[in-house]
Amino acid sequence: MRSKLFVPASRPELFSKALASAADGLCFDLEDAVAPTRKAEARDRLAAFLRSGGLAGARQKIIVRINAASTPHFADDIRAVAQAGVDVVNLPKPRSVDDVRAAAAALQQAEQTNGVLAPIGLLLNIEEPVALRLAAELAAASPRVVGLQMGLGDMFEPLGMARRDAISVQATMFALRMAAGEAGVYAYDSAFADIADAAGYRAEAELARRMGFLGKTCIHPSQVAIANDVFRPTDAEIAHARKVLQAAREADASGAGAYVVDGKMVDAPFVARAEQIVASARALDLPAG
Template sequence: MRSKLFVPASRPELFAKALAGAADAVSFDLEDAVEEGAKPAARTELVKLFQGGRAAMHGKLVVVRVNAVETSHFAADLEAIACEAVDVLNLPMVESAATVRDAVSALERIEQRRSLSARIGILANIESARGLRLAAEIATAHPRVMGLQIGFGDLFSPLGIPMGEPFASQAVRFAVRLAAGEAGIAAYDGAYVDIRNPDGFVREAKTAQQMGFAGKSCIHPTQIALANDVFRPSQEEIAHALRVVEAARDALARGVGAFTVDGKLVDGPFITRAEHLVALARRLGLLPD
């Protein structure tokens, strides 16, 4: 998910365009983007969309941000969206491992009842002081957790921290990236709200990319190409990774655990990183299968 485009579930006129666009993932939002009284109708719109199954999703990774587990809307949200067309359940305001496990239990009951063939993953939002403190516990709460996502607005606003404050933003990114790393899952950067400032979006995305984030949320279609470009590995990076993988194959066959490539020492963690980068390049069509 280099790019994940938010789409309000109450705006069905946007669904087809979003699914036909260039975003790696489309995130249909039942939470903040939908007014309280409009939530039932928004669920109905998603039910109609998902009746088309995977074929109607145009190969996109489909995410649904539901309302928080503790809200009165959560159970109805799950009933509406748990189906073969959905890949990931995005949980907002996660503040404990127990919340993740409760969500998974509820999801499993519906999946079993409906005999769904694929398990829906969990993307947990880190967007409160408590959630940030317990991010590693949240990340390791259940094997279904496939990523952590930062919610800067909800995290910073109650603390009186301006959006985009560089020191605070970097501190949060570092903490979330380490928590995700402990679990061996991806970390995703939060949204950039000034859609008229593409340079600012790119600066934030590059900062996140340098810290090992896998992608960034997009709140407007104009941000998609920017995210895709920033989180796409360069030809130089791909070429180096291929050399590392090839050298590792030869070295390990000879019983050598550490070696040099392009004048740099390479051992286990660097080999793993190179293998992941090559796999990403193949998924993006930058290398033959």
């Protein structure tokens, strides 16, 4: 999921356009993109769309961002959106393990009520200092958790921190990436609010890719192509990965441990990374050998 495009749940006229986009994932948003006075309306419209089979044939991963556990909308949101075709529920602002477990329990109940057979995952937004400190624990709170998502705007603005300060951005992203790694889930990058600054979006996406993030959030369709390009394995990376895997096969046959590929020592962690690159290339229909 190189790119994840936000779609306001209050604007059903955008649903079909989003499904026709090049984004790898779509996030139908009941939280920030919906005015408080329109929450119930947006929920009803999205639920009707999901029940109508509007997602039939969708190639994207389908995500719904609900309202936080501390809001009066939380329970109704989960009951409404736990529908067939939804892959992941995006939980904003979890502050404790109990928040995550409550979401998981509510999802299980809603799945049973709505006849959903495939378990729906949870993507946790890490948007507050307490959540960053507890990120690994939050990710391990339920087997439903599939990833942690960075929320830099929500994290920085209340603290008076500059959203574009490179040192702060990298330090925060590093902390989240390590927490995701500890919990064995993926890390997903934040939104970038300056839609006109394509170069800035690309630079932040490239940083996220170097840090092992899965992809980047898009708040506008113009950002999708950039994210897809940045998080695509390059031809050089694919070629090197193929060399590593070939060398690994030869080393296994000969009983060697570490060995050298293109002048660099290679052992098990490098082979695992090469396998990931080749698998990603195949998933994108890129030549992978």
